[in-house]
Amino acid sequence: MTLSHYLILAAILFAIGTYGALTRRNAIGILLCIEIMLNAVNINLVGFSRYITPNELTGQIFTIFSITIAAAESAVALALIISIYRHVKTVDVDKINLMKW
Amino acid sequence: MELLFNTQELIDSINIFLTNLCWNYNIPSWILTVVIMAVVAGIVAGFVAVNTMMLVLAERKIAAHMQDRLGPMRVGFHGILQTVADAIKLVLKENIMPKVADKTMFFLAPIIVFAPAMMAYVILPWSPGIIVSDLNLGVLYLLAVGSIGVIGIIMAGWSSGNKYSLLGGMRSAAQVVSYEVSMVLSILGVIMLTGSLKMGELVNAQKDIWYICYQPLGFLLYLMAATAECNRAPFDMPEAESELVAGFHTEYGGIKFAMFFLAEYANIFAVSAVCTTLFLGGWQGIPGLPITLPPIVWFLIKTYAIVFIFMWFRWTYPRVRVDQLMTFGWKLLVPLGFINILITGLVMVIK
Amino acid sequence: MEGIGQIITFYILAGIAVISAILVISLRNLVHCVISLALMMLAIAGLYITLFAEFIAMVQILIYIGAVVVLFLFLIMLTLRLTDKDIKQTNEQKGISFILAGLLLFLLVTVLNRTSWNISPEAVVENTTSKIGNLLLTTYVFPFELISVVLLACLIGAIVIARKDKD
Numbered sequence: 061m062t063l064s065h066y067l068i069l070a071a072i073l074f075a076i077g078t079y080g081a082l083t084r085r086n087a088i089g090i091l092l093c094i095e096i097m098l099n100a101v102n103i104n105l106v107g108f109s110r111y112i113t114p115n116e117l118t119g120q121i122f123t124i125f126s127i128t129i130a131a132a133e134s135a136v137a138l139a140l141i142i143s144i145y146r147h148v149k150t151v152d153v154d155k156i157n158l159m160k161w
Numbered sequence: 162m163e164l165l166f167n168t169q170e171l172i173d174s175i176n177i178f179l180t181n182l183c184w185n186y187n188i189p190s191w192i193l194t195v196v197i198m199a200v201v202a203g204i205v206a207g208f209v210a211v212n213t214m215m216l217v218l219a220e221r222k223i224a225a226h227m228q229d230r231l232g233p234m235r236v237g238f239h240g241i242l243q244t245v246a247d248a249i250k251l252v253l254k255e256n257i258m259p260k261v262a263d264k265t266m267f268f269l270a271p272i273i274v275f276a277p278a279m280m281a282y283v284i285l286p287w288s289p290g291i292i293v294s295d296l297n298l299g300v301l302y303l304l305a306v307g308s309i310g311v312i313g314i315i316m317a318g319w320s321s322g323n324k325y326s327l328l329g330g331m332r333s334a335a336q337v338v339s340y341e342v343s344m345v346l347s348i349l350g351v352i353m354l355t356g357s358l359k360m361g362e363l364v365n366a367q368k369d370i371w372y373i374c375y376q377p378l379g380f381l382l383y384l385m386a387a388t389a390e391c392n393r394a395p396f397d398m399p400e401a402e403s404e405l406v407a408g409f410h411t412e413y414g415g416i417k418f419a420m421f422f423l424a425e426y427a428n429i430f431a432v433s434a435v436c437t438t439l440f441l442g443g444w445q446g447i448p449g450l451p452i453t454l455p456p457i458v459w460f461l462i463k464t465y466a467i468v469f470i471f472m473w474f475r476w477t478y479p480r481v482r483v484d485q486l487m488t489f490g491w492k493l494l495v496p497l498g499f500i501n502i503l504i505t506g507l508v509m510v511i512k
Numbered sequence: 513m514e515g516i517g518q519i520i521t522f523y524i525l526a527g528i529a530v531i532s533a534i535l536v537i538s539l540r541n542l543v544h545c546v547i548s549l550a551l552m553m554l555a556i557a558g559l560y561i562t563l564f565a566e567f568i569a570m571v572q573i574l575i576y577i578g579a580v581v582v583l584f585l586f587l588i589m590l591t592l593r594l595t596d597k598d599i600k601q602t603n604e605q606k607g608i609s610f611i612l613a614g615l616l617l618f619l620l621v622t623v624l625n626r627t628s629w630n631i632s633p634e635a636v637v638e639n640t641t642s643k644i645g646n647l648l649l650t651t652y653v654f655p656f657e658l659i660s661v662v663l664l665a666c667l668i669g670a671i672v673i674a675r676k677d678k679d
Contacts, residue, residue, distance in 0.1 A: 063629055066563070069526045071620035073533050073552075079613035080537030083606050088542055088588060092549050095580065096533050099556050102572075110563040111631050117643055121652055123568050124644070127575050128659050132666035134580050138587045139674035145591045146676070191517070266543065297639060301570045308578025312550055315585050319543055331589060334582050341578065358641070 066107035073100035087141050087151045091134060098130045168456065169290035201293055205282045213426040214244040220472050227476045254415035261322030262412065270320060271413065271420035273313030278424040280306045281431040286360045288444050288457040299360040300348060303435060304341070307390065310424070311337045317421075318409035329408025332483060333392060339490045340389035340396075346498025347382035350375075350505045351439045364443030371442040378501045380440045382494055384470065387432040389490065391425065393471055395478035396486055433467035434460070441467075521562055528555040542588050550581045567641045 073096055080093030102123045109119025145151055183193050218233070218241065225232025233240030258267060281303055283293045296302050311334050318330020352358060354375060355366045366372075373380045389396040410421045437443060441463045444456035454462075481489065528551065535548035553576040560569035648656050 063631060064624060065522060065526075066559070067624045068621060069529065069559075071617055071624065072530055074620065075613045075617035076530070076533045076537060078616055079609050082609035082612065083537070086542060088584065088591070089545065092536055092542075092545055092584065095549060095576075096536060096552065099553060099576075102568075103556060103559060106560055106563050106565045106568055109565065112629060114632055114635065117640060117647060120565050120568050120640065120644060121647055123565075124571060124648070125655060125659055127568075127571060128663065131575050131580055132663050134583060135670045136666050136673070138583055139670035141587060142590060142674045151591050263541075263543075266547070269547075296566075298566050298570055298641060301567070301574075305570045305573040305578070308574055309554075311582055312547070312577065312585070315582065316543075316547065319585075319589065327589065331586065334586065338579060338582055 063107055063111040066103055070100040070103040070107070073097075073103070085152050085154055087144070087153050087156075090153065091137050091141075095130065095134065098126065102126055168288040172290040205279065205293070209279060209282070209423060209427045209430075212430055213423050214248060216426045216429065216468065217244045217247070217422070219468075220475075223469070223472050224476050227473075248419065251419040252416055256416065257412075257414050259322055259412050263320040263322070266316045266320035267412075268417075270313050270317035271417045271424075273316060274310050275313075275420045275424040275427075277306045277309040277313075278427040278431065281428070281435075284360050285431065285434045286364055286438055286443055287460055288455070291457065292360065295359055295361045298358050299363075300352060300358045300435075300439075303431075304345060304348075308337075308341060310428075314409050317413070321409070321412035323412055326409050326411045329411070333409060336389055336392070336396065336486060336490075339487060340386045340494070343382055343490060343494035343498050344386035344390060346495065346502060347379045347386055348439060349498075350379040350501050353502070353505050353509065360438055360443075363438055364445065367442040367445060369448055371440065371448070373440040376440065376501070376505070378497065378504075380436075382498055382501065383436060383440065384467075385494060387436065388471060388474055389486070391428045391432055391471070393429065394475040395480050397475075397480060429468060429471055430464065433464045433471065436467050437463040518562065522559070525555045525558045525562070528552070529559070543585065546581055546584045546588065549584070550577050553577055553581070564638070565640065567644055 077093045077096035077100060080096065081090050084090045084093060105119040105123045105126065107119070109117055109123075113119065141151055144156060148156060150156070179193060179197070182188070183190060221243070222232045222240070224230075233243035236242040236246045258264065284296055284299045284302060286292045286295070314333045314337075315330045318326045318328070318333070321327070351363065351372050354372065355363050357363065357366075410418060413421060437460060442448075444460040446452060446454065446459050532548040532552040532555065536545045536552065539545050539548065553572060557569040557572040560566070560572060
């Protein structure tokens with residue numbers, strides 16, 4: 061196993077996540093795709109940590125920060141979606157095009 | 162009998178014997194690893210099944226005697242074979258799938274609930290040397306594995322296409338996620354004292370004095386959080402009979418229902434065994450007591466005592482309301498957990 | 513550790529991760545998508561273990577599967593009616609998005625192949641957990657505290673946004 065195996069896997073996952081985030085209609089679906097992209101980035105970080113700085117563990121620590129931020133981000137995003145759903149009764153991003161209601 | 166005391170030697174000699182066998186017959190070592198894994202998994206699965214039958218019978222008998230009844234009396238002597246008969250009945254039953262159910266999810270949910278319950282058995286230290294794998298991150302692994310089961314419960318509730326099931330699944334998710342916080346906080350005190358997450362080291366650290374003496378608050382918090390994690394009464398909101406029929410497993414029958422049942426009792430035993438390991442000295446005897454029993458017997462006695470406490474809870478306390486449950490978890494257990502950690506830290510610094 | 517077993521493990525886990533990621537973006541039923549996402553995260557946790565990052569693997573399972581996925585499931589059940597399970601989930605930008613994502617992948621892979629990484633010959637630290645703990649409270653203590661403030665802010669923000677207006 062070399063570093064590039066992990067990096068290419070991460071790149072594939074990132075591309076899949078990008079495609080999904082661009083094509084999904086449902087706001088929750090878009091969030092799921094963003095989670096895929098974040099996970100792909102985390103694979104990169106842990107891979108670098110293992111192969112380039114195995115003793116400093118910088119990548120692993122950044123992964124912890126990134127996971128924490130991802131959790132916080134999804135909590136806020138979910139709160140936003142619930143709030144939007146209450147007002148417009150849909151989570152379809154194509155239909156949420158009003159600046160105010 | 163001697164071997165029961167020196168389990169470490171027993172395991173070592175079995176290992177040496179098998180390695181020699183491989184050398185003599187030119188068997189590649191990975192075949193040996195696979196075979197050992199399969200055998201150990203079989204033993205664990207067998208134990209879980211038999212243990213569940215015993216626990217179900219014990220639960221019914223204890224409930225009956227607490228309520229001044231006799232309980233099952235027909236099958237076998239004093240109903241000893243009752244759960245065997247029940248198990249046969251469940252296995253022979255027709256598999257019913259509701260028409261509105263989401264087929265794949267409905268099929269997968271019992272498996273996803275059952276698998277993590279079994280995975281927890283990997284790190285239970287039965288006796289010196291008898292542990293499937295003493296992972297470096299033992300306790301963390303336990304918590305991680307425990308959090309997977311929730312998904313299975315939500316899947317079961319959602320895929321049944323029944324509003325009571327859905328409500329049960331959602332309640333369970335909220336409950337388990339909330340009480341996981343207080344569970345982690347209650348365990349942290351012990352981890353701080355030991356400085357290790359390894360189950361083996363946790364047991365060895367309690368040679369002279371059990372952690373329940375240092376962490377009485379932690380022990381009580383763990384007991385309450387564990388009751389909620391297992392969805393046991395008085396926190397059995399997910400399956401509250403009087404409100405939700407049977408909660409997330411309303412639509413399940415036959416072998417799938419049996420899997421939920423197995424998972425529930427496997428969880429209870431695992432949680433009690435972890436409690437024994439963390440707070441009651443694991444497989445070690447009571448310090449200062451001149452009774453010598455094999456370590457595995459000590460372990461089982463303590464674990465079943467904790468299981469009995471869980472059953473006692475169930476038949477003593479009335480079920481709490483959902484809002485009371487959340488208030489109890491977040492406004493009482495979590496602050497108490499923080500206070501416990503604070504006190505532990507202060508004492509450690511002063512010493 | 514560089515054995516055939518490791519390579520097989522990597523390909524199995526990577527295969528599961530990629531297939532379940534594709535399922536996440538292609539399935540119509542959102543609950544199925546979330547379950548696939550959970551499977552992907554489990555596979556990635558396995559990959560972390562192959563990279564000697566057991567602690568990260570456990571954190572991944574605890575936080576992503578135990579909390580984030582459960583949160584998503586909650587949200588879906590709060591905002592989706594059981595009847596509109598199978599509406600079309602994708603918009604009309606499929607073609608252009610596919611080209612864009614493909615270009616991105618191509619770009620990333622070319623850059624990755626051109627870059628020469630200075631792979632460290634040092635051996636891997638075996639027991640990483642205590643080292644991570646030490647680093648978090650010494651070298652990285654400021655980001656660590658900052659993250660906790662961010663978490664608190666998010667907690668309050670999420671509650672304020674999601675709370676029902678009292679009127």
